Amino acid sequence: MKIYRYPTKDTWFDLVKRPVLEQQEISALIAEIFKEVQSNGDQALIEFNKKFDKADTQSIKITEAEIETAENQISDDLKKAIQEAKENISKFHSSQISDISKIETTKGVVCWRENRAVESVGIYIPGGTAPLFSTVLMLAVPANLAGCKEIVLCTPPDKNGNINPAILYTAKLCGITKIFKTGGAQAIAAMTLGTESVPRVYKIFGPGNQFVVAAKEYAQRYGVAIDMPAGPSEVLVIADENAIPEFCAADLLSQAEHGSDSQVVFLTTSLKVLNETISAVDQQIKDLPRNEMAGKSLENSNFIVFNSLEEALEFSNLYAPEHLILAISDFEKYIPMVHNAGSVFLGNYSCESAGDYASGTNHTLPTNAYAKNYSGVSLDSFVKKITFQHLSKEGLQNLGKTIEIMAEAEGLLAHKNAVSIRLKS
Numbered sequence: 496m497k498i499y500r501y502p503t504k505d506t507w508f509d510l511v512k513r514p515v516l517e518q519q520e521i522s523a524l525i526a527e528i529f530k531e532v533q534s535n536g537d538q539a540l541i542e543f544n545k546k547f548d549k550a551d552t553q554s555i556k557i558t559e560a561e562i563e564t565a566e567n568q569i570s571d572d573l574k575k576a577i578q579e580a581k582e583n584i585s586k587f588h589s590s591q592i593s594d595i596s597k598i599e600t601t602k603g604v605v606c607w608r609e610n611r612a613v614e615s616v617g618i619y620i621p622g623g624t625a626p627l628f629s630t631v632l633m634l635a636v637p638a639n640l641a642g643c644k645e646i647v648l649c650t651p652p653d654k655n656g657n658i659n660p661a662i663l664y665t666a667k668l669c670g671i672t673k674i675f676k677t678g679g680a681q682a683i684a685a686m687t688l689g690t691e692s693v694p695r696v697y698k699i700f701g702p703g704n705q706f707v708v709a710a711k712e713y714a715q716r717y718g719v720a721i722d723m724p725a726g727p728s729e730v731l732v733i734a735d736e737n738a739i740p741e742f743c744a745a746d747l748l749s750q751a752e753h754g755s756d757s758q759v760v761f762l763t764t765s766l767k768v769l770n771e772t773i774s775a776v777d778q779q780i781k782d783l784p785r786n787e788m789a790g791k792s793l794e795n796s797n798f799i800v801f802n803s804l805e806e807a808l809e810f811s812n813l814y815a816p817e818h819l820i821l822a823i824s825d826f827e828k829y830i831p832m833v834h835n836a837g838s839v840f841l842g843n844y845s846c847e848s849a850g851d852y853a854s855g856t857n858h859t860l861p862t863n864a865y866a867k868n869y870s871g872v873s874l875d876s877f878v879k880k881i882t883f884q885h886l887s888k889e890g891l892q893n894l895g896k897t898i899e900i901m902a903e904a905e906g907l908l909a910h911k912n913a914v915s916i917r918l919k920s
Contacts, residue, residue: 496773496776496793496794496796496797496798497796497797497798498769498773498797498798498799499797499798499799499800500766500799500800501800501801501802502799507810507813508813510797510799510810510814511810511813511814511864513727513729513758513795513863513864514756514758514795521705521706521709522709522713524680524706525680525706525709525710525713526713528543528679528680528681528684528710529680529684529687529688529710529713531543531681532681532684532685532688532690533684533688536690536691536692537554537555537690537691537692537693539681539690540555540675540676540677540681540682540685540690540693541553541555543677543679543681544651544652544656544676544677544678547651547678547679547681548623548651548652548653548654548678548679549654550651550652550653550654550655550656550676551656552652552656552676553656554676554692555675555676555677555692555693556674556675556676556692557658557663557674557675557676561657561658561663562663562664562666562667562674564660565658565660565661565662565663565664565667566660566663566664566667568660569660569661569664573661574664576853577628577632577661577664577665577668578668579853580629580632580852580853581632581636581668581669583853583854583855584632584633584636584637584853584855584857585636585640586855587854587855587856588636588637588640588855588857588873588874589640589874591637591873591874591875592640592874593610595607595608595609596608601890601893601894602889602890602893603886603887603888603889603890603891603892603893603894604884604885604886604887604890604893604894605884605885605886605890606882606883606884607882607883607884608880608881608882608883609880609881609883610641610878610879610880610881611878611879611880611881612641612642612643612644612877612878612879613641613643613697613698613720613877613878613879614643614644614645614697615643615644615645615647615694615695615696615697615698616634616638616643616645616646616647616696616697616698616699616700616877617646617647617648617649617686617696617698617699617700617701618630618631618634618635618638618646618647618648618649618699618700618701619649619650619678619682619683619686619699619700619701619702619703619707620634620648620649620650620662620701621650621651621678621701621702621703621704621707622650622651622652622653622658622659622662622678623651623678624754624785624788625753625754626650626659626661626662627662627702628659628661628662628664628665629665629851629852629858630701630702630858630859631648631662631665631666631669631671632665632669633857633858633859633872634700634701634859634872635648635665635666635669635670635671636669637857637872637873637874637876637877638700638877639669639670640874640877641874641877641878643877645673645694645696646669646670646671646673647673647675647686647693647694647696648666648671648673648674648675649674649675649677649678649682649683649685649686649693650662650674650675650676650677650678650682651676651677651678651679651682652676652677652678656676658674658676673694675692675693677693679703679704679706679707679710680706680707680709680710680713682707683699683707683710683711683713683714684710684714686699686714686719687699687714687717687719688717695719696719697719697720698719698720698721698722698877699711699714699719699720699721699722700721700722700859700872700876701722701725701859702725702726702728702859702862703725703726704726704727704754704756705726705727705756707726708724708725708726708863711724712724722859722872722876723859723860723861723865723869723870723871723872724861724862724863724865724869725859725860725861725862725865726862726863727753727754727756727757727758727862727863728750728753728754728757728817728818728862729750729757729758729759729760729816729817729818729862729863730746730747730749730750730759730760730816730817730818730819730820730847731759731760731761731762731811731814731816731818731819731820731836732746732747732759732760732761732762732820732822733762733763733804733807733808733811733819733820733821733822733823734761734762734763734764734765734768734772734822734823735763735764735765735768735804735822735823735824736764736765736767736768737823737824737843738763738765738768738772738822738823738843739822739843740768740771740772740774740775741775741779742822742843742844742846743761743768743772743775743820743822744772744773744775744776744778744779745775745779745846746820746822746846746847746848747759747761747772747776747796748776748779748780748783748789749846749847749848749851750792750818750847751788751789751790751792751793751796752783752785752786752788752789752792753788753792754788754792755788755791755792756792756795757792758792758795758796759792759793759796760796760797760798760799760814760816761796761797761798761799762799762800762801762807762810762811763799763800763801763807764800764801764802764803764804764807765800766800769798769800772798773798776793780793804823804829805832808829808832808833811833811835811836812832812833812834812835812836813835814835814864815835815836815861815864815865815866815867816835816836816837816866817836817837817838817860817861817862817866818836818837818838818839818840818847818850818860819833819836819837819838819839819840820839820840820845820847821833821839821840821841821842822842822843823842826841826842827841835864835866835867836866837860837861837862837866837871838850838856838857838858838860838871856871857871857872857873858871859871859872860872891914891917891918892918895914895915895917895918898910898911898914899911899914899915902914
């Protein structure tokens with residue numbers, strides 16, 4: 496970890512940089528993967544399973560028997576936890592369903608907007624070192640609430656060619672039946688282009704490493720939409736003198752353990768809290784099974800002392816973290832100062848893990864400073880908003896002259912005539 500005390504603003508742009516791979520190298524690989532999937536379909540996915548995941552898979556489609564077997568491998572306690580999380584996520588996202596509101600903008604002119612579900616969506620679930628079955632809930636629950644007709648799930652197999660049973664159980668709980676053993680950029684290519692087994696979808700959701708993010712961006716060239724650029728995980732913690740260092744350390748490590756390309760940032764106004772948090776990190780990391788990954792992540796992480804919380808929040812807005820934790824006493828006062836963040840956790844007891852699993856908010860969030868211009872996944876992510884309008888005879892008479900004048904001023908006389916011909920009738 497790197498420690499900075501009272502950095503001047505001219506150094507901030509260097510401090511907010513994320514660790515990245517060479518983009519040109521990634522782009523060339525992504526293009527090659529898409530080309531291979533387009534040419535060879537399922538067989539390409541089987542070969543990529545061998546190459547990237549060291550997995551021998553005869554077929555990429557999950558069978559009903561595999562889903563039933565997985566259900567029997569899950570403990571009752573885990574089933575109960577998943578079901579409770581699902582209920583909270585459903586409750587929070589259900590609150591986002593909006594009513595239709597018809598507005599009369601001019602006498603006889605009525606406008607309104609209605610939601611329509613994206614009919615076919617693909618959800619990517621990271622498997623690898625951390626099978627994120629919680630992400631199934633985060634994506635499938637709002638997709639179902641929105642009314643998406645088809646949900647396609649892709650996730651990488653393990654070395655034995657199997658999918659983590661918790662992922663399969665959660666998928667079944669959410670009513671997903673189209674599940675495929677394919678991960679990484681090739682899974683994104685499959686959902687973008689379609690194969691013999693994998694349906695082509697209209698929009699792709701889900702987090703992943705830099706290869707998955709690059710593949711999602713590449714998919715847009717084929718007319719497929721994506722939720723957001725959601726890459727390696729990150730957290731920024733702002734702590735005052737009343738923060739609890741052990742809690743701060745635990746939150747930092749909870750993101751650092753995601754992978755060596757994750758990044759954590761710790762900002763504080765207290766040298767005492769800084770030193771105690773660093774000591775707590777050093778102590779807690781020893782007991783983590785994924786301490787090697789967390790350690791590599793910490794090498795790319797910054798611990799910074801600022802003069803004030805206002806200055807720390809200004810830095811945070813420049814960094815635009817995926818997760819922001821305000822481990823401060825008077826957090827209500829500082830909420831209006833938060834402009835760029837994926838999801839915010841307030842006070843000493845709002846651990847980031849709550850949002851990752853079961854509080855109800857969505858954990859699919861923008862990373863790599865995209866919180867400056869993207870929102871996290873919500874019910875709105877799974878719908879299109881279509882506007883409607885109805886003009887009565889009276890409405891066209893009231894608004895017609897305005898339209899005619901504007902159309903003529905733009906030199907679009909056919910536009911003007913579409914009004915004039917009606918008014919004359």
